[in-house]
Amino acid sequence: MHEVLDQEPQVRRRSHQRGRIVAYVTSPVVVLLVFFIGPMAVLGYMSFLKFGIAGVGGYTGFENYHDVLTDTTFWQVLWTTFTIATVAMIVMLVFALPLASVLAFKIKRFEIQLLLLLVLADQLNPLIRVYAWRILLGKNGIINSALEFLGLINQPIASLLFSKTAVVIVTSAEYLAIATIPIYAALKAVDPSMLEAANDLGAGMFTRYRKILIPLAAPGIFVALILVYIPLFTEFLTPALVGGTSGFMIGNYIEQQILKTGNWGVGSAMSFLLLIFSVVFVGIMYRLGRIGRLQTATTTST
Amino acid sequence: MRVGEVKDDADPIARGETPAIVLERVTKRFGEGTVAVNDISFTVGKSEFFSLLGPSGCGKTTTLRMLAGFETPTTGRIVIDGQDAVTLPVHKRNTNLVFQNYALFPHMTIQQNVAFGPERKRLPRKEVQERVGEVLEAVRLRDYASRYPRELSGGQQQRVALARALANRPAVLLLDEPLGALDLKLRENMQFELKRIQREVGISFVYVTHDQGEALTMSDRIAVMNLGKVEHLGAPEEVYLRPKTLFTAGFIGQANLLPGAIETQDASGLGVRLGDGSLLQAETAADGCGVGGNAMLMIRPEHLRLELERPGGDPAIPVRLKDETFQGSWARYTAETRDGVRIVLLVPSDARPDPGVFERDVWVSCKAEHAYALPQDDDVDAATAQALSPSA
Numbered sequence: 236m237h238e239v240l241d242q243e244p245q246v247r248r249r250s251h252q253r254g255r256i257v258a259y260v261t262s263p264v265v266v267l268l269v270f271f272i273g274p275m276a277v278l279g280y281m282s283f284l285k286f287g288i289a290g291v292g293g294y295t296g297f298e299n300y301h302d303v304l305t306d307t308t309f310w311q312v313l314w315t316t317f318t319i320a321t322v323a324m325i326v327m328l329v330f331a332l333p334l335a336s337v338l339a340f341k342i343k344r345f346e347i348q349l350l351l352l353l354v355l356a357d358q359l360n361p362l363i364r365v366y367a368w369r370i371l372l373g374k375n376g377i378i379n380s381a382l383e384f385l386g387l388i389n390q391p392i393a394s395l396l397f398s399k400t401a402v403v404i405v406t407s408a409e410y411l412a413i414a415t416i417p418i419y420a421a422l423k424a425v426d427p428s429m430l431e432a433a434n435d436l437g438a439g440m441f442t443r444y445r446k447i448l449i450p451l452a453a454p455g456i457f458v459a460l461i462l463v464y465i466p467l468f469t470e471f472l473t474p475a476l477v478g479g480t481s482g483f484m485i486g487n488y489i490e491q492q493i494l495k496t497g498n499w500g501v502g503s504a505m506s507f508l509l510l511i512f513s514v515v516f517v518g519i520m521y522r523l524g525r526i527g528r529l530q531t532a533t534t535t536s537t
Numbered sequence: 538m539r540v541g542e543v544k545d546d547a548d549p550i551a552r553g554e555t556p557a558i559v560l561e562r563v564t565k566r567f568g569e570g571t572v573a574v575n576d577i578s579f580t581v582g583k584s585e586f587f588s589l590l591g592p593s594g595c596g597k598t599t600t601l602r603m604l605a606g607f608e609t610p611t612t613g614r615i616v617i618d619g620q621d622a623v624t625l626p627v628h629k630r631n632t633n634l635v636f637q638n639y640a641l642f643p644h645m646t647i648q649q650n651v652a653f654g655p656e657r658k659r660l661p662r663k664e665v666q667e668r669v670g671e672v673l674e675a676v677r678l679r680d681y682a683s684r685y686p687r688e689l690s691g692g693q694q695q696r697v698a699l700a701r702a703l704a705n706r707p708a709v710l711l712l713d714e715p716l717g718a719l720d721l722k723l724r725e726n727m728q729f730e731l732k733r734i735q736r737e738v739g740i741s742f743v744y745v746t747h748d749q750g751e752a753l754t755m756s757d758r759i760a761v762m763n764l765g766k767v768e769h770l771g772a773p774e775e776v777y778l779r780p781k782t783l784f785t786a787g788f789i790g791q792a793n794l795l796p797g798a799i800e801t802q803d804a805s806g807l808g809v810r811l812g813d814g815s816l817l818q819a820e821t822a823a824d825g826c827g828v829g830g831n832a833m834l835m836i837r838p839e840h841l842r843l844e845l846e847r848p849g850g851d852p853a854i855p856v857r858l859k860d861e862t863f864q865g866s867w868a869r870y871t872a873e874t875r876d877g878v879r880i881v882l883l884v885p886s887d888a889r890p891d892p893g894v895f896e897r898d899v900w901v902s903c904k905a906e907h908a909y910a911l912p913q914d915d916d917v918d919a920a921t922a923q924a925l926s927p928s929a
Contacts, residue, residue, distance in 0.1 A: 432636055
């Protein structure tokens, strides 16, 4: 009798718990389905439809994909996008690494405040930021005027604005904060005496970066790459505002297909191809990142 | 050695050779107020094992970091291996530092760690390999070359840190409490290892420690530091047996410090009248002791003899025993004199008295050769010395 009495509420509690678990699991799945998978499915569906001047023309199979992959302009724009994103990423790392290491090792007093400032700067509306850069980079902008005043140039550099260079400068500045923070976090775990030891053994600043700081910051650099490279690749606003014709990126091409030409099918196909590229990129980064993590596993034990 | 006479045989300048390090009136201030190192001068000879010994915050680590180049002296001159080093950047100095926490590069193998220095000198690959093999041999870790630091024990990591610093063949090796993180047994082994390696490579070692045992065991000379100043610089025996200041007396080893007044002074030594009225003889004394002056009598715990009956000839102090700690071959007693000064004495275990001894008066005596008098200067903070001594 006692055993039966004891068991009953337990069984009930268990089934109650199971109901809760189901609720916990299903609610995020529903959110994902409605807000994430749903629009993607619509996009995927549209990439198989024919869009003409007359409107939607029905199912066409892989014709849109075929059109995109045989479109030489697509490949050209993709190449431009790749070069801009890669160069911007490198420029960004060149600034983010010293910035992160100064924050992690040199600043003693206002470290947290400076970090907050960096995050706040990142929260500024991107549109306002890009317009600010337009003022700086313009033909009569501050940079050109300063260079002229210093006598370094005779006439303003016209290509500062509306060029690939402009896109690289503005985008690398745009994501600097996001790239700096994971690198800072990785460096914070590095014993500063490691750098002193390298210095003591005869390494100058450049060697210290190359041999000690970068390898030890590797996990942070990988996180920064993943966080920044994809938004860089799909950048749309900045090239539209400062890119001109030479700084035309894949995001702008897609926008053109959809909003200007009205070809939703081709635009969707391009978006999907871009998504596949991103997944492949993240996959590669993940593998490389795992190697990085294995290396740094040696760090923490000392 | 005569009363008050201190000779510095190991001083390289006195021996007429070029020293490895010369520090001249070096002062280091941090910010406005704090003086970490206050006007210190010393020289370190080639192939000398030199220790900077003192409590934390005494300026020993700052001194070492100035030698390595991580700190710049506010005033003063540093010459390393005949080269003015004040403005010389860290990576161009002929010194190498063994870090307290080893600071091994975790992403490199032992081989790569040790090769780091020679590679920075752009030596040919073959020579780099030779040097690495050589120093790993010296620290007996040749078989571990391809491992990573995390795969080694603390003692082995310590030896790698030493090998890495030696691979650069510096004129001076700087060591910042390198044995601090090791357990006692390993530490004792490493003391002998360090001394052996130092003799083998024949370069000067500057060794920072707060452990007086370590300093006494390994050093050719010791600079005892306190509050940014060098209190006493000398050979281990001298620092231990004839300290110049109360601080040194209290910091090096265990010492009983008994206050008194100097009554007599002759060829055989000093007579010191203690606070409780008893008169003790001290054969040796530091500079500044004279009849009529106040003195501190320093007696090591192992040199005090416990007397159950009042001894006939030798001078003795009546005391009451307070407690006893059994320490294996010795038993450690604390006792109190009639005027309330606490003293510590060690008695061989097989000569321990009956427990009844705590109930009655006993005496402690000391041979004149084992008592040492220090001037009790009002300027010297006797409280500091008292706080450091075990009898406090």
